[in-house]
Amino acid sequence: MTKEQARREVRAALSVGSFRVTKQRLAIVEELAAVERYATAKELHQRLSQKRSGVGLATIYRTLETLEAIGAASVRTQGRGESAYLFCSPEHHHHAVCTKCGKVEDVPCRSIGRIERDLTQALRFKTTQHRFEFFGLCDRCS
Amino acid sequence: MTKEQARREVRAALSVGSFRVTKQRLAIVEELAAVERYATAKELHQRLSQKRSGVGLATIYRTLETLEAIGAASVRTQGRGESAYLFCSPEHHHHAVCTKCGKVEDVPCRSIGRIERDLTQALRFKTTQHRFEFFGLCDRCS
């Protein structure tokens, strides 16, 4: 996704709520979209500080929270209680994480029917949601 | 799993490394195995404090870390940066989490062949590991 696309997508998503489009939010979104992998608030803060855009750390946290709320970002926790955020589409999908370079690709959700049938029959468990994560090597790293 | 089984399983796992079997560790493991869902360190600390076994919070954190290392516990993060731990077998499997009572059941891993093939072909991504989580209603809650 280009920066332009990211910007447009977030503009659209923000305007659904009563959110405002500020230059700080756009800078954060562009940076998050550019890394193509999970990034921490601190990391984004450092990257943005190196450029002209000096966005406060608190603003980054608040923006990431907002992005998550509107479905434009996904969160995970990595060692030492740090949260890492990934820019991604609000559509239902899963992630393929490269264990070498950290790049994350979206995986559309298809055909998990059989697994769900197994679940219902074996455990009598009715699934309403699921989440898959794949780890391995991306095209470039393999 | 009974407390006896949990105790035996952990004894075996600990003795693989140069770990010692202490009454605190056994108390923590029994408690963790008994809850059958994700529990935080603080929660375990409170539960153990109500019984005779007053185990220090730091010890609980250290033990949970050890259990995770030997594959006897799985970790997840829940709101506000808190870690929650689940007692589970070191075999490769997935989890079905009841969204009502929180109970977690193990799901043996079968037949994800097709999804992996899709991944390899569409994204040129070679999976080496995966992790599935299912959310829904368990037998009792549905």
Add this chain to the structure above:
DNA sequence: GTCTCTGCAAAGGGTTTGCAACGCA
């Protein structure tokens, strides 16, 4: 003009660490 957002610094809270005493093996 109004109402949200930002930045700073301080507060908050879960987790880790240092160290002396303890207790498995």
Add this chain to the structure above:
DNA sequence: TGCGTTGCAAACCCTTTGCAGAGAC
């Protein structure tokens, strides 16, 4: 007896919050 473990409290560090000024609409 030796060395890993425990408990306590302090230290850590990521994250959140309060508030006054700035800025989007």
